[in-house]
Amino acid sequence: MEIRLAKSYGFCFGVKRAIKIAEESPNSVTFGPLIHNKNEINRLKENFNVGLVEEIDEVAPKSRVIVRTHGIPKDKLKILHERDVEVVDATCPFVTKPQQIVEQMSEEGYSVVIFGDKNHPEIKGVMSYAKDPVVVLSVEELQKALPKLKERVATVAQTTRKFSEYTKIVNFLMEHKKEVRVFNTICNATFENQDAARELSREADVMIVIGGKNSSNTKQLFNICKENCPDSYLVENENELQPEWFEGKKLCGITAGASTPDWIIEAVIEKIKKIKV
Numbered sequence: 001m002e003i004r005l006a007k008s009y010g011f012c013f014g015v016k017r018a019i020k021i022a023e024e025s026p027n028s029v030t031f032g033p034l035i036h037n038k039n040e041i042n043r044l045k046e047n048f049n050v051g052l053v054e055e056i057d058e059v060a061p062k063s064r065v066i067v068r069t070h071g072i073p074k075d076k077l078k079i080l081h082e083r084d085v086e087v088v089d090a091t092c093p094f095v096t097k098p099q100q101i102v103e104q105m106s107e108e109g110y111s112v113v114i115f116g117d118k119n120h121p122e123i124k125g126v127m128s129y130a131k132d133p134v135v136v137l138s139v140e141e142l143q144k145a146l147p148k149l150k151e152r153v154a155t156v157a158q159t160t161r162k163f164s165e166y167t168k169i170v171n172f173l174m175e176h177k178k179e180v181r182v183f184n185t186i187c188n189a190t191f192e193n194q195d196a197a198r199e200l201s202r203e204a205d206v207m208i209v210i211g212g213k214n215s216s217n218t219k220q221l222f223n224i225c226k227e228n229c230p231d232s233y234l235v236e237n238e239n240e241l242q243p244e245w246f247e248g249k250k251l252c253g254i255t256a257g258a259s260t261p262d263w264i265i266e267a268v269i270e271k272i273k274k275i276k277v
């Protein structure tokens with residue numbers, strides 16, 4: 001069986017940057033998981049003593065706190081800066097951008113529409129910079145929220161959303177409001193991995209998607225692969241591989257989410273190589 005990697009996969013710029021920041025800030029804690037990959041978080045703990053706190057009150061005085069890649073709400077960042085701690089900001093610049101946009105647009109009097117999942121840490125952070133934002137995942141939700149919006153609307157999208165879905169939100173706003181400011185805040189890294197996964201999954205007869213099961217971009221990669229290759233599987237590491245997935249297969253495609261480190265991908269490939277097909 002041939003094993004082929006997608007042309008683009010794995011760590012994106014923002015995650016590489018955050019991990020480098022964490023490695024250069026040993027004996028610290030991250031505020032919320034740095035990235036959506038618990039294996040990498042464990043590695044940072046073991047090798048660099050980078051721990052994890054979930055609440056502000058868990059942050060010890062005089063400690064060093066790393067702000068996660070997805071960013072944190074504005075009020076929490078403010079409290080951290082006011083405390084006697086060193087704040088190291090590892091927020092991806094592509095996430096800082098929509099935070100800045102919605103803050104500025106709110107100040108200029110626009111209603112803010114965020115296309116994304118209000119329970120996702122990135123969106124919780126972005127929401128906190130806007131005044132009364134409307135957060136939607138579909139045109140139906142937007143329709144319900146329409147009376148709340150002014151005639152001047154600004155819109156941003158969660159970095160990992162599909163462009164085609166965002167255009168539906170934008171088109172609906174254009175049809176119903178006088179002025180619509182559209183910001184394309186979807187991240188290219190997501191597109192590149194998705195396009196490469198689509199291409200490879202059309203050829204492969206088994207696809208392995210490696211990444212955190214709570215990672216939004218990994219789940220999207222998995223859905224894309226599943227559309228083209230019914231025998232697609234999502235695994236967090238090599239221990240989850242099942243030998244029967246590979247029986248009689250000729251081409252095994254591999255892709256990985258934007259927060260999956262190379263050492264996990266290599267371990268998965270090594271394990272697949274040892275499976276008898």
Ligand code: SF4
Pocket residue numbers: 012013014015069092093094095159187188189190258
């Ligand atoms: S996927 Fe894009 S926005 Fe998200 S961390 Fe990576 S580079 Fe930043």
